[in-house]
Amino acid sequence: MPDESNEARHVPSPLMRESLMDKGVIAGTESPVRAILPHANVIKIGGRSIMDRGREALLPLIDEIVANQSQHTLIIGVGAGVRSRHIFAVGLDLGLPTGVLATLSAKSAAQNAYMVSCLLAQHGFVYLEAPFVVQLLPGMLAAARGAVFNGVPPYDLWEHLPAVGKIPPHRTDAGAYLVAEVFGARKMILLKDVDGVYTADPATTADAQLIPRISAGELAARQLPTLPLDRAVLTILGNARLATEVQVVNGLVPGNLTRALNGEQVGTIVHR
């Protein structure tokens, strides 16, 4: 065992010498969180649901984003879409691990985010890679009331391991949500190609009902085979401190984004 001369040099702090794995120490750190960007809204443009449809789906949405620029500050995440599914397929076939699939897929979302930023460039929106979201985002929002980011969280090779299979569990809904939570954003809106979350798949079940409001825990417990948002969001939302709601709206319907930004009940709200 170490002698006294071998003692660690400590910086005095309430956590000095403590084990950060100790449940009591962890519980003792519970304390209020301050919203860093309380007026900002995070919206996410779906990959397969919006981007892959091209101009027909995307350009009206771009117009609606611009129309809201004077009223609402928008941090715009973008999904990866079908190219990420394709590289998942090739990567899985080659035996590559989840962390590599996550790194590869992030580039597909980066392409989509960059295209969205080009369409919004004349209004001052820029695309920010993760390190620039950390450092430059507030300045960009002050200058243009908006910026675009990659929906895939920057977990790269360090992506968590899924319970079943090899698909990266944290995709663009989760990545966009985490941005809303860390900045304490006013709204988190997921733009999809369906009107919200249904009691069953509306494409195959005639009496499927739209769910206007549901808790993340209750939605997870229903074990619906398909959901219009990443399942990981339901887990992460359970630990929300600031962004306690996610609103799923149909981005193909003009006006939906504006209504959601104005606080109207449209689509489905999934809450903590």
Next chain:
Amino acid sequence: MSGLDPSAVVPPIGDWLLHGSVDDPAVLAATDAMPDYAILPWANVVKIGGQSIIDRGRSAVYPLIEEIASNLERHKMILGTGAGTRARHVYSLAMDLGLPTGVLTVLGTAVAWQNAQMLHYLLARYGIPFIEPEGFSVLPHYLMERGAVVCQGMPPYKLWEQNPPVGRIPPHRTDTGCFLIAEVFGARKMIYVKDEDGLYTADPKKDSNARHIPRIALHELLAHDLNDLVVERAVLEMLQHARHIREIQFVNGLRSGQLTAALDGEPVGTIIFRADEEVA
């Protein structure tokens, strides 16, 4: 516009992925059956503790540097660093200011980075580089040429770190970051170098009745639901789902020769392993 044509060029799994939902249990099960290619099966990931080793200064670090150097010819090592006491200070300060968990991760990463830089300068005479997460593509080359690389142990989650269920401390820190490096590369070993002989029934620094555990099955350790642990809880959760790493080893870096023994495959310290029945 429509998507890519799956019939053209995509491997068989592509039909599922291009048309199905990636949260569909059937699709996930199909991906579960895919092969696992070990990218660096001869690499060993070694995590050097922050508070337990580096904060002690040269009395702890110099002998360990010598031991690492003496293993360069025989073992390939990815050396990740912990954060330690300055992380505890900055976490305390940031929480007092009301800043969220993601900001704490950004701050903690800087501390692990400082420790990695210091380790790097002490190993520089052996040609050992420091690499950032963004530079990991050159890692295999340095391992082949020089036998080791130094990196900071925090996963690069930045503001995207998830809140813990309780409290404010980032749940995925340097133990987790190093574990995920070992898993993604299909590494030979994941060794944690700390200042204890491994796992105990309680914190031996605080409880004189704490007993040493040389080897324990993951499910058994989880069943104990211990109040304190030698490793971040996230590592144990991830070990349950790992496809390459089957065990993790904890050695005392203050005892000369323990790291070498672990690299040579000897059962020093504590080994937490996944029993066969846990391997899906």
